[in-house]
Amino acid sequence: MKKYKWLVPTLYIIFLMLPIYWLINMSFKTTTEIINTYSLWPQKFTIENYVKIFTDSTWYMGYVNSITYTVFNTVISVAAALPAAYAFSRYKFLGDKHLFFWLLTNRMAPPAVFALPFFQFYSSVNLFDTHIAVALSHCLFNIPLAVWILEGFMSAVPKELDETAYVDGYSFGRFFFKIFVPTIAAGIGITMFFCFMFSWVELLLAKTLTATAAKPIAATMTRTASTSGYELGLLAAAGTLTIIPGAIVIYFVKNYIAKGFAMGRV
C-alpha cells in the first residue's frame, strides 16, 4: 500500500490541472476554432488573443486596476491589524472577547448582503469608482482575517521577549518595529498572502463599486462575454492572465505556507 501512496496526490494534482490546461489550450485558439472543432491542443496556434489584451487599454487597465486596489487593501489591512492583533494577544481589556467575535462576524457576512448598501454608501461619500473604495470595502473581510492570523502568530511569541526588551531600555515603538515585527515576519508574510488572495479573487463588491475608472479585470471579462457575442478565445486568454499574479505570490511564500498555517490559526 505504501508503494502506491504517491498516486493520491498525483491524481489530485492532475484533476486540478485539467481545467487550467483547458483554459490555456483555448487561449491559444481562435474563437472560430474553439466553436467548430474539438481538439486537445490548438490546431492553429495563435497569440492573437494575448496581443489584443496587451494592446487594448480597456483590457490591460483592468489588470492595473485589480492589482492597485489589491495592494492598497493588503497594506491597509496589515497596517491596521498589526497593533490590534498585538493588543489582543498581550492584553485583557474591556469587551475584548466580544470585539474579537464581532470582528469575525464580518468575515462571515455574505458580500451579497452588503452589495447594495455599499453602493449607496460609497456613492454618497463620492468615492464611487475609485480604487480606494474597493480597497476599503474589502477591509470588511480582510481586516478580521488579518487580526485573526496575526494574533495566532503573536501569541506563539513568549511574553518574555517584550519584558526583556523593556528591561534593556527599549521604548515601545523601537521594540515593536526593531524586535517584534522581525520576529513575526513569517506571520506577516502569510497574512499578506491571505489578504492579497481574498482581495484578488473577490468580484461581487469590486464590480458593484466600480464603473470605468477602477473596473477590475474580472468585471471586464464578464462585460465582454455578454456584449460582443461570446469571444471565448479572448475570455480564455484574459482568464489565463489572471492566474499569473497568484502564481507569483505563491512562489514567494511557498516555504512559509505549511509552516505558517501551523503556527498561526489559519
Place this chain on the structure above:
Amino acid sequence: MNKTINQKAWYFVIPVFVLVAFNAAIPLMTVVNYSFQETFGNNVFAWEGTRWFKQILLSDRFHAALGRQFAFTFIILLIQIPLGIAIALTMPKKGWGVPVCLILMSMPLLIPWNVVGAMWNIFALPDIGFLGHTLNSVGFDYNFTQQPGDAWFTTILMDVWHWTSLVVLLSYAGLNSIQPAYYQAAEIDGASRWATFRYIELPKMKKVLTLAILLRFMDSFMIYTEPFVLTGGGPGNTTAFLSIDLVKMALGQFDLGPAAAMSLIYFFIVLLVCWVFYNLMMKNEAQS
C-alpha cells in the same frame, strides 16, 4: 498565555474598529432600515413593521433556496473534508515533492472566482469542453445547462476542485506539527495504521479541522460568483443558492424591503452556526 489587564490596549484596536465599523455598521443599518419599510422610489418610504420578515419566512421561494443552500454546503463538506485529509496524509513530507505539491495545489485558491466559473463553463460544455465531451463520448447524456442533476454535479465538482486544497493545506500543517516521537511510540506499541490515524493524527488535527470546517461552511454558504457564472442559477432555479436568489431580488427586481429582510435572516443563520463553531473552537483551545 497570562495576559495583563490594560484598558489602554483599546488605542491599538481603534484603527481596526473604525475601519470595520465604517464598512459594516453603516451599511448594515441601511439594510435594517429597508427591512422595515416599503420604498416608492425617490426616497419615499413607508413603515411596514415586520411584514417583510413574515413574508420571507413563509415564502416557498426562500424555503427552497435555503434547502438548496444547506444541501449544497452539506455535500461539499462531506466530500472536501475526508478527501482533504486523505490527500494530506499521502503527501510527501520532505524532498522536492513538497514545494511542487504546495504550489500546484494552491493554484485554484488564487484564481478570481468568476474566472473559476468561466473556466469550468468552458471545461464542462458538452460540445467543446473536455469534461462534457468526454462524458458524452463514453455514453453519458451530460448537459449541465439543461439537466438539473448535471448542473448540481458540475457545481459540486467545481467547488471540490476550487476549495479542497484549503483543507489539504490546513491538515498538512496540522500533521507537520506532530513530533516524530509520537510515531516511534506508536510503532513500538505495534499500532495499526488506522490506530495511528485515529489516536495520534486525528486529535492533533482537531484544531485545524474545526477551522477548515468553519471556513468551508462560511464560504460555501455565501457562494455567489462561481455558480452564477457557471449556471446562472439554472436550469430554472435549481442551482439558485441563497446569495444568487438574494441578488436577483435586490438588484434584479429591486424589491428592497423583502431583499433586506432576507439579508438579515440569511446573515442571522450564518452567524448562529458560526457562533456554535466558534465556541467549540475556543473550548478546544482552552483544553489544550
